[in-house]
Amino acid sequence: MAxxxxxxxxxxxxxxxxxxxxxxxxxxxxxxxxxxxxxxxFRWLHLFFGVLWxxxxxxxxxxxxxxxxxxxxxxxxxxxxxxxxxxxxxxxYAALLTVITxxxxxxxxxxxxxxxxxxxxxxxxxxxxxxxxWLALIMAFNVWFIIWPAQKKILGIVEASAEEKAAAxxxxxxxxxxxxxxxxxxxxxxxxANVVN
Numbered sequence: 001m002a003x004x005x006x007x008x009x010x011x012x013x014x015x016x017x018x019x020x021x022x023x024x025x026x027x028x029x030x031x032x033x034x035x036x037x038x039x040x041x042f043r044w045l046h047l048f049f050g051v052l053w054x055x056x057x058x059x060x061x062x063x064x065x066x067x068x069x070x071x072x073x074x075x076x077x078x079x080x081x082x083x084x085x086x087x088x089x090x091x092x093y094a095a096l097l098t099v100i101t102x103x104x105x106x107x108x109x110x111x112x113x114x115x116x117x118x119x120x121x122x123x124x125x126x127x128x129x130x131x132x133x134w135l136a137l138i139m140a141f142n143v144w145f146i147i148w149p150a151q152k153k154i155l156g157i158v159e160a161s162a163e164e165k166a167a168a169x170x171x172x173x174x175x176x177x178x179x180x181x182x183x184x185x186x187x188x189x190x191x192x193a194n195v196v197n
Contacts, residue, residue: 019044023037023040038108039108039109042105042108045101046102046104046105049094049101050102050190053095054183056091057091057180060176061177061180064084065176080154085155088148088151088155092144095140095144096140099136102136106133114130115129115133116130116134118130126193128189131185132185132186132188132189132190135185135186136186139179142175142176142178146172150169150171150172150175153165153168154169154172
């Protein structure tokens with residue numbers, strides 16, 4: 001049992017198989033046709049990647065960043081050399097895949113362009129999901145084009161002078177805290193939009 005639960009890849013594979021069994025077993029609930037099944041799979045993937053992305057955003061902002069100043073200098077290398085690069089890998093690719101699957105859902109269901117251009121009727125589901133989509137796009141931009149380039153300097157993944165590292169730290173923090181701030185209305189918009197297919 002310990003060997004099974006000690007193997008992350010095996011757990012993910014079994015979880016994926018269990019999800020597929022559930023999807024196939026309950027496909028009739030949403031229509032059972034190929035479009036409905038495709039939509040269910042994309043929604044599931046969108047939720048999975050979104051939970052990973054926002055979970056890591058909250059881990060970074062609630063746990064890692066506030067704890068770093070109290071970690072003894074001789075132990076910081078374990079975080080900056082091993083944990084942070086792995087966290088940032090999953091963080092940035094979860095952001096990318098959340099956006100891709102979200103856009104796939106919206107365009108697969110025919111409301112993508114309408115939502116992105118706020119073409120709904122006032123305070124309706126189309127405009128609310130559009131707001132959520134734009135907030136997520138801003139957040140993903142911050143991950144890939146502000147946080148990641150700054151963190152590469154801070155963590156020594158790319159060459160940077162002490163001054164460049166010092167300048168990168170507040171830039172990364174501001175972008176990360178901006179994402180934390182935007183995540184709250186974004187999550188409300190995503191959960192509450194109720195866009196009818």
